[in-house]
Amino acid sequence: MxxxxxxxxxxxxxxxxxxxxxxxxxxxxxxxxxxxxxxxxxxxxxxGVIKSYVTLLEGDKVGKTLMAFCNVSLQLHSQPLIKKFEAAIAGMTEVMECYHVAGTYDYLLKVVVDDMRRYQHFLTNKLAAIENIGQVHSSFVMTEIKHTTAFELL
Missing domain, CATH: 1.10.10.10 (Winged helix-like DNA-binding domain superfamily/Winged helix DNA-binding domain)
Incomplete structure (x- = not known):
């Protein structure tokens, strides 16, 4: 349109x-x-303006109490390694959002899990297992101030 x-x-x-x-x-x-x-x-x-119709859930009410934002740097930036990383991330259910970004880091991930133990499992057994990971810095959400999915259109 x-x-x-x-x-x-x-x-x-x-x-x-x-x-x-x-x-x-x-x-x-x-x-x-x-x-x-x-x-x-x-x-x-x-x-195609409307991507999909979804139901948004309250994470705390379904046991997803820990949200973290992970800044990820890759060691090398060849196209095959980038595609491999992105494919691996796309298959991880803990990763709610992933952005390829400019700046100090290469990717920003929004990760939501049950608790710190699950986050540690995700970090050590899934994210760190991806070939070519350089650095990962995590920030944990203490309080959500604003979260919206709506674009201002009027």
């Missing part, structure tokens, strides 16, 4: 707050009738 008009953006803003809303509820919230809302939503979905 090349451009999103104001109405498309309002639809997306509403969906980012509650993706369970049906078309009638979305239409009511944005002040449009059901049929045009449905057609716009299908067009937006087809364009």
């Amino acid at each position: 090349d451009t999103l008009d104001k109405t498309d953006r309002r639809i997306l803003q509403v969906l980012q707050q509650d993706a369970r809303l049906n078309t009638k509820e979305i239409a009511h919230r944005i002040g449009l009738s059901v049929t045009p809302t449905y057609e716009r939503l299908k067009k937006i979905e087809k364009s």
Whole structure:
């Protein structure tokens, strides 16, 4: 989709707050009738603007009480080694997010596990087992101040 008009953006803003809303509820919230809302939503979905519909869980309530951000440096930066690292990280369920970054480190990982013992297991048996790891520096989250998944669109 090349451009999103104001109405498309309002639809997306509403969906980012509650993706369970049906078309009638979305239409009511944005002040449009059901049929045009449905057609716009299908067009937006087809364009790939919406990646997926998900349920966000409260980590503490499902036993995931430890969150860490890991700064990772690689020893060498050849394309095959980078691809191998990224493939290994993509397969690790403890890694919730991974970013290739510029600066002092090469990657920033968001890791969520049950407790410190599980983090140590992850670090020593999974992350450190990847070929070409240079350094890992971990920062542990004490309090989450803000966490959002919604983009400001209006």
